[in-house]
Amino acid sequence: MNKRVRAYALSIIGLILLSYLFFSFFRSNPNVYTDSKATGLDSEFNSLVWSDEFDGEGAINQEKWFHQTQLPPGGSWWGGIIQHYTDREANSYLKDDYLNLVAKKETFDDQGEIKQYTAARLNSKFAFTYGRIEIRAKLPTGTGTWPAIWMLNTNIDEDGAYWDNQGLGTTKWPSCGEIDILEHWGKNQDYVSSALHNASSYGDQVKNVGGQKIDDASAKFHDYSFEWSEEKMIFSVDGVEHFRYQPTIKNADTWPYDSDYYLILNIAIEPGIDPDFVESSMVVDYIRIYQ
Known part of the structure; x- marks a missing residue:
């Protein structure tokens, strides 16, 4: 040579x-971390205040997350979904430095109710007002799966939720406010949606909503971003914005978004689940919150 x-x-x-x-x-x-798409270098929020990198193996960090498993009155979760949420490692665990939330087809008896599917629903023990969230994740697949990463006000009156257990539950949904950072329906593969529920727009008729089609939402990791200030909210995937909320009139009906919110990660199962579905996971690389 x-x-x-x-x-x-x-x-x-x-x-x-x-x-x-x-x-x-x-x-x-x-x-x-200097990936401009993932961290929003043009953002006013660039000081990391909370994160979970999901390093390690086995059980999730109980100091950061709470498993919400208590069924609502009537024995089923809102929206007609048909799964049990459990606190078992079978439904939520760390592996290879990733969080795995797993929806499974299995008979499970809990709280006097027998259901044919299980999954996990996590509440963060951290809450904040205004900032930027960066999430890197890939989503489950299968008609009837409904994964979401979203936020509720700590004041929500919902028995069994972490912050309600702390004595903060004073306000019913939707007046408390809800922020859906991302939702994905397996019946509409690769379309991701963001929405805001409040007293002026909520439920099946919510009008504060936007989304975009992305490539391989269940096969590849994507960067989901949400930025929240006193003036507006911006939702993006891989640096591409798909929804902005900036109401002209801000009052209790349109803008209950001026106090602390916490994160929720879950996979719901719709009644129209594919009969051949066995299991699928939402895999999360990290969640980072900046202020």
């Missing part, structure tokens, strides 16, 4: 090694 070829080969090896070192550094130091 002549000197020129040897020098070229060494430079290529050096670049590969340097790239690996940079990736390892930024992966373990989210405060200095």
Whole structure:
């Protein structure tokens, strides 16, 4: 090997090694993570205040997350969904430094109700007002699956929810306010949606909604971003905005978004679930909150 070829080969090896070192550094130091699409360098919110990188194996971090399992009155979750939420590792666990939320087809008896599907519903033990959330995730697949990453006000009156258990539940839905960062229906594969529920727009007739089609939502990781200030809310995927909420009139009906909200991660199962469905997971690389 002549000197020129040897020098070229060494430079290529050096670049590969340097790239690996940079990736390892930024992966373990989210405060200095510099992907402009994932961190919004043009945002006013760039100080990391809370995160979960989901490092490790086994059970999720109980200091950061609460399993919400208590059924609403009547024995089924709102919206006609048909699963039990459990606190078992079978439905939520860490593996290879990722969070796995797993929806399964299985007979499960809990709280006097027998259901044929299980999943997990996590409440964050951290709540905040105004900031930016960055989430890197890939979504479950299958007609009838309904994964969501969303937020509720800590004042929601909902028995069994973490913040209601802390004595903060004073306000019924939808007046408390709801922020849907992302929803995905398996019957409309690869379309992701964001919405806002409040006293002026809620339920099946919600008008504050937007979304976009993305490539391989269940096969590839995508970056889901939500930015929330006193003036507006912006929802994006991979740096592409698909919904902005900035009402001209802000009052208790249109803007209950001026106090602390917490995160919820869950997979619901709709009655029209594919009969051949067995299980599918929402896999989350990280969640980072900036203010």
